[in-house]
Amino acid sequence: MSLIHSSPEHKWRSDKLSHLGSSIFAEVAAWKSEARKSGLEVIDLGIGSPDRAPLPEIRQALSEAVLREDSYSYPASKGSEAFRMQAAMWMKWRFGVEVDPDEEIVSLMGSQDGLAHLALAVCNPGNLAIVPDPGYPIYSGSLAIAGVRAWPLPLLEENAFRPDLESIPDEVWREAVFILLSFPGNPISVTVDLAYMERLVELARKWDVLIIHDLAYSEMGFDGYRPVSILQVSGAQDTAVEFHSFSKSFNMAGCRIGFMTGNAHAVGALRELKSNVDYGVFDPIQEAAVVALEQAMTAGPEQGVAALYERRRDIFVEALAREGWSVPLPEATMFIWARLPETYGVNGEAGRSLNFAHDLLLKTGVAVIPGSAFGSQGEGFVRIALVEDEERLLEATRRIGEFLRTDV
Structure with a gap:
């Protein structure tokens, strides 16, 4: 007779938890802590949490x-x-x-x-x-x-x-x-x-x-x-x-x-x-x-949140293009879905998105989420959340550009 929880790492933990998809977000949180400990100021473009208060x-x-x-x-x-x-x-x-x-x-x-x-x-x-x-x-x-x-x-x-x-x-x-x-x-x-x-x-x-x-x-x-x-x-x-x-x-x-x-x-x-x-x-x-x-x-509708994120989208995508990374303009939401620069890693390589997000955060302090966190078709992309003010978004693009020039 075998026990369900036969090893310490499985004790009192349902197998279903490994299928919930939250592990990558915990992993990115750990990377952020590591980046801060190394002296980096983190610009968090990972989680889609609005940076403004309600009316x-x-x-x-x-x-x-x-x-x-x-x-x-x-x-x-x-x-x-x-x-x-x-x-x-x-x-x-x-x-x-x-x-x-x-x-x-x-x-x-x-x-x-x-x-x-x-x-x-x-x-x-x-x-x-x-x-x-x-x-x-x-x-x-x-x-x-x-x-x-x-x-x-x-x-x-x-x-x-x-x-x-x-x-x-x-x-x-x-x-x-x-x-x-x-x-x-x-x-x-x-x-x-x-x-x-x-x-x-x-x-x-x-x-x-x-x-x-x-x-x-x-x-x-x-x-x-x-x-x-x-x-x-x-x-x-x-x-x-x-x-x-x-x-x-x-x-x-x-x-x-x-x-x-x-x-x-x-x-x-x-x-x-x-x-x-x-x-x-x-x-x-x-x-x-x-x-x-x-x-x-x-x-x-003109008084809603759309105008704020549309302006951030325009500023961020234009600045990112100046740094050498062209991404399409999204038609809605607070997120940019960006294909990785072709020069980063081998196209189709497993873990490419994860490695990019990890390296970017640990070397620049800019946090994004690897596309693979959202399913197998997300490999080769990252999700970027426009949840910082315009000045911080421009600083993020500057850091990303420096990263691309030195690490890609």
Whole structure:
């Protein structure tokens, strides 16, 4: 008889943890500590954590709510009525979409909370799900937690990184419980129009597959582009749900709030699961989120975060090109998806992205995330987050240029 935990490194540790994709972020954090110990000032362009605070009105609402004595009972696990009503109004204002706040919205502790739990709520162990490669790590991590098999849908440069829906074999569509996509995405800011969404809905309805659309970057479109909702497609609510986040759109990353909306059966399944896992989002945070949505609807899109990141994108990409590294302009989000300079290592070499990120950080103090952290198709790329002010971004490009000239 063999013991499951036969060695100290496996003691009291589930095998599933090795499939969650967070190890590289811990590794990069260790590199940052090493760089600081060596005397380098770190410019962290790794984690996509906004460097700005929420609007004063949002912070004021939060501060007032936390001081009230009646704010400390258990919140409603599906979200307060006020929050769900305001989220439904915002969906109508922003996308022209009608959703039922009682049956088609559930509040979340950030969209990652919902993404991590949804496979548990809608799948059985051994089921199949289609996920993008590269993709945000929790996409595949959530499947590992739930014991669900992943079918990676490659995002290829020759297709402008748009998922080729027609390349998915019929047998995969037939077996899949859901397909998870994100437009604009993370790590690659892939954008699509409503015609693409219509084809996605058509295929999902044909094969009875749930669409999960991660729209965390809905307010970060550039050059006049405004991201679209899958729920704008006629009949999408029969087969689709969508995640929305306050982290990037309203600089509320530390507040941990978001919501899922769409198909009532899937919303109800996630709500039921979460009612057994947690007691919902702290009411003062929900009140602050209501104010965030109200402010957005009053001020309009021109007052949102998109202009800040568009300006940073332009400044950073132009400065990087002057240093000898040309990368494409993303159409949305806070991320640059950059192919490594051809002169760095051997093209196609395993570990090339990891080595580049490691060397760059230890020699210059500039932290980026290797593309391989997001899936096998990410090898040969790095993700760069525009989460520093313009002066620091320019300093980062100067250091990168020096690195390229001396180490490539």
